[in-house]
Amino acid sequence: MFPTPTEKIIGLENMFHPHMRFSFPHLSQFSAFLLAVTVILSTPVSLASEILTINQDCVVSILNRTVRAEVDGSFEMPNVPATMGSIKARATCVRDGQTITGETDYFSVKRDDSVDVGAFYIGVAEAIPVTLSVTNISGNSVVLSSIGASMGLVVDAVYSNGATLRADEGLNYTPSNASVISVNEFGLVTALKAGVSLLTLRKDGVVAVVSIQVVTSGDSDGDGIADDIELALGLNPNDPIDGLEDWDSDALSNADEASIGTDINVADTDGDGVEDGEEVLPGSDGFVSNPLLFDTDGDGISDGLEFLAGTDPSNPLDADVSSLLVSYEVFPASVDFTVNTVDGAQSAQLVVTAELLDGGEIDLTAESDYASDDVLICNFGGVDEPGRVYVGETGGCGVTASYGSESQTVPFTVERFDPTATQVIALGATANNVAVDDLGLFAYVAHSNGLSIVRVRDPENLSIAGTLSVGPVQDVKLVGNIVYLAAEAAGVIAVDVSSPETPVELSRYGTIGNAMDLAVDGADLYVADGPGGVLTLDVTDPANMIEQGWFVTASSAVGVDINASNKQLAIAEGTGGIEIADATDPSAISFLSALSGGNVRDVAMADNAVYLADSSRSFVGVDLSDPSVPQLGNATSRAQGGLLLDVVVLGDLAFGADVFFVNGVPIIGINDPLNPTPRAILDFSGFDDTNGSGIAVTVDTVYLTSGSNLYVGEYRHCVDDDFDQLCDSREPFWGTLTGNSDTDGDGILDGFEVRYGWDPTDASNPGQIAIFENDVYELGSLASFTDLVVDTSTITGGELEVLGNMSIGGGASTIRLDTLIVRGNLTIDVATASLDIGIIQVDGDLNIINGATLTAPQSSNSELYPLAIAVTGTVTVDSTSSIDVSGRGYPASNWSGPDFSANTRAGCHAGIRYGRVDDCTY
Incomplete structure (x- = not known):
């Protein structure tokens, strides 16, 4: 059953x-x-x-x-x-x-x-082992004859080629009855009380089973069951017959069950649908399984279903369940795929699951067959990648997964994305380089006047958050809330940017040359100091940078980078080529090798290679598998790789700041360091024609300094499958969940919380003022904020609750909601605030000031458009402002006079009052 x-x-x-x-x-x-x-x-x-x-x-x-x-x-x-x-x-x-x-x-x-x-x-x-074998016991059973007695098990793994290796690591021991025996991680079994326990041994999923009996007494009736075990099982230790009986009618005697460890009162001990005797005895089908394991071979199919299907329950490779399926489903049911031209082979994973007769589920991804109706668009990898669909050309295709008589077709729609310029912002000074935080919130730009911090969380709406004037700066590196500036003759400057709006200089360190470039490894800061070589600073305390040592270079040092994993240092020396050094001891850097040639302006290290920004040869890779004998690779052509002043590496891509193109960024594949492969050019020429100077990247965005500007472009398509206003590729950095638009369940979209500096994984935070600025915001069905400022924006949604005060200012804004509740004051200080809201509740005061007009959409039409606001406090409409809906409302105050007594009269919505009063309060 x-x-x-x-x-x-x-x-x-x-x-x-x-x-x-x-x-x-x-x-x-x-x-x-x-x-x-x-x-x-x-x-x-x-x-x-x-x-x-x-x-x-x-x-x-x-x-x-x-x-x-x-x-x-x-x-x-x-x-x-x-x-x-x-x-x-x-x-x-x-x-x-x-x-x-x-x-x-x-x-x-x-x-x-x-x-x-x-x-x-x-x-x-x-290789995958065939079996596990316990070598220091006879058969598959052990008898411990006293409480506290112990025995260590010695286990070997046996492989298909006949080899046997001692299984020392990764063994796991699980007793079926932990009150009878205990077992430690080394396989030492200790008797706790009389009884039988089945011990399951696993190593990476391969299973062996040993029966452990703890016997502390004799066998008075000679039925093969020790007296103490009979008492534990409810048998009579003086009745030889009860050991021969079969109390649960499962074709096993009580004595057999006591030896095996199955329940003498339950015919199907493990609940897999097969009686204990059928599992132990081969029978006509010849199959034997473990009566204590629901799924003996661990293939996801219960022993009962395997008996029903005619498959071997002890062989995980024999698992045909085609006759046992209730349903067959492929996930996802459809695929919309955007191919990023900068990446190599790109694919989607299909997962196939099926429901079995007993209500269980099984993964049939590996067992299913797959076919495509257009292999130019959808094709497949090798046999080791079941369900993996590789996409090629753009268009539509259908992929059919099948198993036995079951099948399902998944429609694919494939589009292409080429790197795209997004926005530019003028800095008012010659920009030299840029650094960006991992979250893509701020870009830190080094320029001829110092430092500018740019808000880049919304790449289409860039704005300057703060500036710091320190003189000319060539390079910038960000570590936490500290940026380090290579400030030419001024040396190195440490700046606290914990408040991006108000960066604060912490300290300076004067160098003997001209600080041109920086590299950071933990608390060690490496400075390419021009003719001064390379300086190492201890920046454990950024407010007190300490010199560690100097490395004298053969030529002027203009660029530097450190490989944090092997402590190799690469130094760019212009027409002097590059030097490779060992920085294991930052205070005593030692020379390893050098390569001459080209005009190397900067370097970037990754794995066992260094990549050169070369303004004469283009992009070049150097293999450092043996750092004492570097291998120079092939340069890209100028037409594809440009002529470079800076280079950065992320994953299998390199990006260059170029002076050859009409303002473009070459993107280059570096799977083979000696043979780089140009993938694409991100073209900023639509903005203007300037020469690139510095570059930074995140997982999908490029930040380029060129001329006096910062340029931002998207090189990978932003996929936002959960519609939370965050690119899925960025979500791991934020700790948010792809597939969930509101990770912390606070009613606010993850991307919205990120935009305004809140923690999208903590439902107790916001806690800061939200600023809706120069954008369109979709809030969802329910949103709540502490305080809210709206500036030149459009807001749509269901119910919005502002726990504190709400202000609508700046340029014209439109708000379309079902319900707006403001627990504090609502202030409108804007030329036009158009509210299309079913219910407006203001628990504090409503203030309409400085020439503001509160209205509703289409209020200039002849039809009447109602605007109802429930205000607990006072309503103030100053002398320059009004509430005007279809020609009705609360206009600005009017005055007339003087009258016969030479007094003026002022008119508000409530009527004429003595004396001119510019502001109306209701």
């Missing part, structure tokens, strides 16, 4: 982790279904091994579930159980025709918790 669907679901919920997060290097959210898994076995890797960089070139596997990583190294992993103990994640990356593998250290999955899998270390993975 099969368990009910409810019983099945409860069982699976107890076994599997319903929501997991895996990430490298950033956390991201996952939805791990309650499904079965097989395994991937990995070998231990020393923590001293080289770290593998994870990006879109890599696929990540955990327990045979495989997904492709994103460009930033994050990945989503479904179907990961919480009962497998210590497991590893493995990555396989294909770069430049070479396959590189890496794996994490062991980690454990916990229910209702997030998991950071840690770094991937380059190494060679073992």
